[in-house]
Every structure is written in C-alpha cells, then in structure tokens.
Amino acid sequence: MNALADHSIHPGMQALGDDALVHVAAYFQALAEPTRLQILNLLRQQERSVGELAQLCGCSAANASRHLALLTQHGLVSRESRGNSAYYRIADPAVYELCDLVCGNIARGLERGAQARAAFAAPITRRVRSK
Secondary structure, three states: OOHHHOOOOOHHHHHHHHHHHHHHHHHOOOHHHHHHHHHHHHHHHHHHEEHHHHHHHHHHHHHHHHHHHHHHHHHOEEEEEEEOOEEEEEEOOOHHHHHHHHHHHHHHHHHHHHHHHHHHOOOOOOOOOOO
C-alpha cells in the first residue's frame, strides 16, 4: 500500500490545525537541505556510520552528525551505537515515496519548460525571393 495515499489513517493536510502545520513545515525543512537529501539517498542503499556518511558527502563528521541529529529528531532515520561508532538507517521508508514524487514533479516541470523554450527557439523558415 502506498503510505502517502493512506487517507484512512491520516486525513491529510487540509484537516490539520495551525499547530500541526508547524510540525509539517518542520518536517519539510528537514528535507530542504541538499546534504540531508544526499544522506537519505546513501541510506537508501544500506545503513552507514557517521564517518562513512561524512566521507561520502564530503563534509566533516561533526557536520554529518548535526544533519543526522535533525533527521533523527523528525523520525526519518534511526541510530544504533556499536562500540565507538554510531550507525544510521532509514526509519521511515515513506520518505523515499515523497522524494520520488517531488523529483518526478520537478522533472515534468523541467520537461514542460524545455518544450516551451524549444517552441520559441524553432527556426523560422522564410522563402527568399529570387532576383
């Protein structure tokens, strides 16, 4: 079942009050940062340590930890300590449905824009009169 379309459990955003909308906005803010999206993509493949995520994202372990703390706070990832390392995995796989939906929408918009630009850039053929 599509977790995003299960309206029987959650009626959707239109039924939410102002306080709940603040939580929804915070959730989207957690996704509104490229490094956090990169982390989520990396965790789609497998669980990873903070150091591994930092290296793959090209940031410091401290920076990766801050991003992971925010993702954990919003229930998107979960943390497990093993020895001296912390490992993260996806806690809510529905986030990928949401991200894929947004990516598809952006791709369709870019395609429409490209088609519109192509229509205006099409060469105009004019007949040249012979002298």
